[in-house]
């Protein structure tokens with residue numbers, strides 16, 4: 374039987390996407406070839422690429438003037454590609470966790486990095502509110518969802534300089550005002566597809582303004598000019614992303630994904646409110662992620678955490694162990710996780726508490 378998959382990434386995928394992929398692995402579109410065997414330059418795979426780009430544009434209402442790329446290298450390579458392409462003298466970063474810090478580390482070898490605010494003082498359990506972005510920065514980089522700590526910046530902020538967002542773990546979970554961003558990127562494996570493909574949404578006119586010469590593979594213009602096919606793209610991963618996007622569209626798009634995310638998070642947070650055993654790690658409700666819901670056991674029950682992981686596993690709930698830097702539990706409730714899985718988890722929490730409290 375299929376598990377209730379709360380994994381933080383790679384994440385749960387829609388059943389239809391899995392089945393369509395299983396078919397295409399054996400025979401892609403009746404071509405007598407696997408999706409893993411066809412030429413990426415062939416008409417059929419080009420169709421997959423074009424449709425995937427079109428679905429991204431449609432679902433996120435991406436305005437004219439932006440390119441959508443599917444690259445290799447993960448979000449981690451974007452930490453480096455962003456400064457290669459956009460950094461002249463100074464860049465601003467918001468430090469909301471490990472991923473932000475990794476992005477900051479890469480940028481530092483290009484020049485002056487201003488960290489406008491940080492929530493490290495409280496182990497990143499909140500989103501800093503009062504910060505000033507220097508008007509002479511080349512760009513301002515944020516991480517909208519902090520996968521490890523369970524915090525999320527859920528509104529599209531105004532920035533005096535081009536805004537760059539790592540949306541690895543909350544892309545497609547809500548409507549986004551793309552026009553407010555110069556660039557949005559992320560690894561697909563959190564909410565969009567399997568590991569191995571990275572999406573980049575970039576406003577074309579912010580490119581070409583740096584003085585350095587950019588290595589070919591690091592240059593966004595290389596990939597824009599070649600429609601993400603300068604080199605062999607991760608074909609099957611892009612196919613899966615297309616299937617996931619088709620599912621998102623059929624289910625009602627990002628507005629519906631957001632409605633479901635709110636319903637799932639509400640269910641879990643309500644269970645914690647009614648509990649004397651489970652507490653959220655993010656105190657401020659407005660800062661809580663709808664995607665990664667982090668919680669721990671209160672001091673009195675701390676020694677029962679491992680026991681609960683096993684208890685939930687017996688009911689089919691997997692992937693609940695919190696990241697080592699936070700401890701406790703993390704229930705990742707990405708788009709494809711059905712609310713019935715959250716109901717199973719909540720029941721397990723209640724039953725466990727009835728036995729042990």
Ligand SMILES: *Cc1c(COP(=O)(O)O)cnc(C)c1O
Pocket residue numbers: 382446447448449450472516518519520539540541542559560561563
């Ligand atoms: C997982 C994650 C990354 C790293 O992604 P890779 O594709 O593994 O390089 C970066 N940022 C955020 C917010 C993440 O959740």
